[in-house]
Structure formats: structure tokens, C-alpha cells
Amino acid sequence: MDAIEVDGLKRRYAKGFEAVRGVSFSVREGEIFALLGTNGAGKTSTVELLEGLARPSGGKVKVLGFDPYSERTAVRPRTGVMLQEGGFPSELTVTETIRMWAGCTSDARPIREVLAQVGLSDRRANVRVKQLSGGERRRLDLAMALVGHPEVLFLDEPTTGMDPEGRRDTWELVRELRRAGTTVLLTTHYLEEAEELADRLAIMRSGRIVTAGTPEQVVAERPSSIRFTLPAGLAPHHLPPTLPPAAVNEGGRVEIRTPRLQDALTDLLLWARQSGVELPGLHARTATLEEVFLEIAQRPEEETGEGQGPGGAAPSQDGPAGGEMEVERV
Numbered sequence: 233m234d235a236i237e238v239d240g241l242k243r244r245y246a247k248g249f250e251a252v253r254g255v256s257f258s259v260r261e262g263e264i265f266a267l268l269g270t271n272g273a274g275k276t277s278t279v280e281l282l283e284g285l286a287r288p289s290g291g292k293v294k295v296l297g298f299d300p301y302s303e304r305t306a307v308r309p310r311t312g313v314m315l316q317e318g319g320f321p322s323e324l325t326v327t328e329t330i331r332m333w334a335g336c337t338s339d340a341r342p343i344r345e346v347l348a349q350v351g352l353s354d355r356r357a358n359v360r361v362k363q364l365s366g367g368e369r370r371r372l373d374l375a376m377a378l379v380g381h382p383e384v385l386f387l388d389e390p391t392t393g394m395d396p397e398g399r400r401d402t403w404e405l406v407r408e409l410r411r412a413g414t415t416v417l418l419t420t421h422y423l424e425e426a427e428e429l430a431d432r433l434a435i436m437r438s439g440r441i442v443t444a445g446t447p448e449q450v451v452a453e454r455p456s457s458i459r460f461t462l463p464a465g466l467a468p469h470h471l472p473p474t475l476p477p478a479a480v481n482e483g484g485r486v487e488i489r490t491p492r493l494q495d496a497l498t499d500l501l502l503w504a505r506q507s508g509v510e511l512p513g514l515h516a517r518t519a520t521l522e523e524v525f526l527e528i529a530q531r532p533e534e535e536t537g538e539g540q541g542p543g544g545a546a547p548s549q550d551g552p553a554g555g556e557m558e559v560e561r562v
């Protein structure tokens with residue numbers, strides 16, 4: 233059984249705006265799955281449905297085999313949730329905040345152990361929440377999500393506001409959790425974070441998943457590139473005819489874009505050896521996640537089937553909830 237199963241999920245807000253428009257994916261046990269997308273793509277709206285904070289207006293969600301909304305009592309104790317805005321009482325200290333939360337959690341872990349795990353040292357334990365830095369608050373958010381030994385962990389932009397060291401520590405912690413068998417679903421704006429952590433990922437735009445797969449599968453959708461400087465006396469038409477057309481900039485730098493990097497590179501290198509040609513600054517690489525992401529973000533609306541802005545649509549007829557019951561983000 234998959235830890236998370238999402239099928240045709242939809243979420244419509246009160247005025248009829250559909251923020252999630254038929255999303256399907258699954259997350260295997262012990263896997264890290266990243267949801268990516270531009271601002272307003274619908275990541276948080278989706279994750280909140282998985283967390284059981286609202287009822288879908290269409291489609292199905294199962295977490296650990298249960299409906300997280302209607303069977304909340306079965307799911308909630310087995311999941312950990314790190315929201316985008318923790319919203320802690322600012323006058324409480326770090327320890328008091330966790331203690332309060334641990335009091336609502338059956339089988340809570342020792343507070344010091346959890347604080348050590350997220351890198352909030354003893355020195356910070358008695359500091360008031362309002363005095364924490366943005367990155368320290370994210371660590372406290374994470375500590376709260378970890379208090380109850382979660383089997384499934386939802387992390388909504390876990391490292392936003394963290395310095396590079398905090399980010400690396402958090403990545404290592406997430407990897408440790410995976411090694412211990414925890415399933416992790418995270419949203420992030422940092423493509424490097426998805427590349428570092430995700431076993432599989434999905435990129436959303438305007439409430440839909442545009443592409444999904446392992447990071448390797450997703451970048452394989454875009455052509456790879458080969459670059460070098462054209463040696464003096466040579467023109468692009470001297471290159472092997474099997475290569476795709478080369479673009480040459482004013483500095484004589486050549487770029488060849490190809491979906492078949494290994495074949496193109498082999499042809500180029502064999503030709504260079506046989507012709508006794510040096511290729512200065514030779515550089516070959518597959519596409520990056522950033523390139524895929526930007527290409528999706530920049531696609532014209534008609535190619536993504538969009539065209540419905542917030543507040544602009546009439547409520548559709550499908551789904552049990554009609555206009556959604558609004559749930560405040562806590």
C-alpha cells in the first residue's frame with residue numbers, strides 16, 4: 233500500500249475559485265516526494281487536503297489507508313505537520329511551546345531529544361518564541377512535527393528563512409528520517425532542495441500537475457546541452473552532420489541542444505579525434521530542474537489549460553463539498 237494516494241483531487245474556495253483541479257499522485261512508504269510550483273500553483277491547497285484540514289471538493293485522498301478528513305482520528309496521531317506559518321503564542325519559550333504541544337500528543341518524545349534533533353540547543357530552550365530568528369522558528373515548527381513519532385511527515389516549505397547551514401542540517405535530518413522509514417511529502421521553492429532530497433517530485437501550475445517523476449525522469453524531458461568554443465578556421469558546417477544544428481554566439485561559443493546526449497557527444501568526440509581538432513571549454517550536461525521549472529512557468533496559459541483566475545469562475549458541479557468550508561491556516 234502507498235502511504236499517500238491522491239486521485240483526481242480538487243479544491244474549490246468559497247467564491248468558486250478552483251485552486252486544485254484534478255491532481256493525482258502517490259507516495260510510497262519511506263519515500264520523499266516534493267511538490268514544486270510557482271507562487272499560487274496550489275501546493276499548499278493540496279497539502280492541506282492531505283493533512284485533513286479541509287474536505288476536497290472532488291477526488292480522493294488516502295493517507296495510511298484512511299481519509300484524512302473524515303477519518304482524522306485514525307490518521308492524525310500517525311502524521312506530523314509543519315505548516316508554512318506555525319503561529320505559536322509568542323510569549324511562550326521554546327520549551328513551553330513544545331511541552332504544550334507534546335501534552336496534546338499521545339506517546340510524545342522527550343522534549344530535549346526533539347530539540348537536539350532539529351538543532352535548537354539547550355541555550356535556546358528558554359528563549360521566547362518572539363525572540364527567535366525566522367530560521368529558528370522553522371526549526372521549532374519542525375520539532376513540533378516530530379514530537380509524535382510520525383510515520384508520514386508533511387513539510388510545507390521547511391527551510392524558508394534558514395541560513396545555508398540550517399538548510400543543510402535540515403536536509404540531513406530529512407534524509408535520516410527517510411532512513412528510519414518515515415514518508416515525507418514536502419513543498420519547496422528551492423529547486424536544489426528538491427534535487428537533494430526528492431526520490432520523486434511533481435511540478436504544479438495553476439492547480440494541475442504538469443510533470444512528475446524522479447528528478448532524472450523530469451529533467452530528461454528537456455534537451456541536454458553540449459558547449460565548446462569553435463576552433464579557429466572552423467565553421468558550424470564542418471561539424472559532423474549527425475549532430476543537431478549548432479547555435480554560435482559572437483564569441484564563437486557553440487551550443488548544441490540534443491535529447492540524445494551520449495550519442496551526440498560520441499559523434500562529436502570521434503569526429504574531433506579523427507580530424508585532430510581540440511574543442512576548448514568542452515562542457516556537456518543534462519538539463520537542470522531549474523530549466524524544466526522555468527520552461528513550465530513561462531509556458532503560455534493556453535498550453536496549460538488555464539484561464540481561470542481567482543474569483544473568476546463559476547462554481548463547478550462536481551464534488552461533495554460545493555463551496556468549500558473554509559479552514560483557517562493555523
Ligand SMILES: Nc1ncnc2c1ncn2[C@@H]1O[C@H](COP(=O)(O)OP(=O)(O)OP(=O)(O)O)[C@@H](O)[C@H]1O
Pocket residue numbers: 245246249251269270271272273274275276277278542558
Ligand atoms: N483561503 C483562500 N480563499 C481563496 N483563494 C485562496 C485561498 N487560499 C489560497 N487561495 C488561492 O489559491 C491559489 C493557490 O494557492 P496556494 O497557497 O495553494 O498556492 P501555493 O502553490 O502553495 O503558493 P505559494 O508557493 O505562494 O505558497 C492561489 O491563487 C491563492 O490565491
